[in-house]
Amino acid sequence: MNRLIVLFFILIFAQTVFTVEAQNNFSDAFSRMDSAFDSFQDDFFTRDIYFLGRAAAAHLLGLYPLYTEKPATTEYLNLICNALVINSPLPNSYAGFHVMILDTPVINAFATPGGHIFLTRGILELAASEDMLAAIIAHEIAHVQLKHGMAVISHSNLVQNLNQESQQINESLNRETSKKLFTAAVDEFLETLIVGGYSQLQEFEADSTAFTMLVSAGYYPGSFIDMLRLLERTQGDHTGSLNSTHPQPAHRISNLQRQMNSYRAADNSSIRKARFSRIMGR
DSSP states (O other), rough: OOOHHHHHHHHHHHHHHHHHHHHHHHHHHHHHHHHHHHOOHHHHHHHHHHHHHHHHHHHHHHHSOOOOSSSSHHHHHHHHHHHHHTTOOOOOSSSOEEEEEOOOOOOOEOOOOOOOEEEEEHHHHOOSSSHHHHHHHHHHHHHHHHTHHHHHTTTTTHHHHHHHHHHGOOOOOOOHHHHHHHHHHHHHHIIIIIIIIOOOHHHHHHHHHHHHHHHTTTOOOOHHHHHHHHHHHHHOOOTTTTHHHHHHHHHHHHHHHHHHOOOOOOOOOOOOOOHHHHHHHH
């Protein structure tokens, strides 16, 4: 994690230290902090990323209500998620991964840096098999494991401006200031997540990682391509839909078909058909 991200979290969770330094010479505090950045443990950063993600999840639930009518469906999605994570290159996280359903017909899926994964009711209704559900979840897991959410924050105007203006700060940072910084970061992350979407490079990277994750967990990777073909036939290009925040399905399909050629994976999705039908009511 780079210096800007470390600075951001220290401003949020340890603002008292900065307050003391600011009373003397705030600009000197930044230069003296450089030698301390390397001493922090990864767990500290992971914990703070989790709390940022949890705040983003709370904001997201303020936009869409949680679907709670069928707890068995949510449990099913979490079991799929666990199977994918356990067989992924990064099976451990600060508080694990948790899948929830958003009660909206909009076709989309989201993930926060803290491991909170949200699938809309719309995308669940579109998926035609467990393997397709696994593909959607794997793509969101990949965003978290590849730290795409934190890349959004690290390249945000908020953090860049904070670094540029650090030499001009002459007053102590109080609790209210820290709260505003944190809220601004969450809002900016959600703006990217829901409206702008990740970069095409990040989406393609998440697709590729998810594809490998599916193979490792025993799912048929071709189901990811099948899911994208279903998305290609939808007309959900309005704001908030997956097609409005992701590269065109045709481009994603083309990339994954090239990757598919390097695997010799048999289509074993039929063995999960009965379970999918029973739980999803199809």
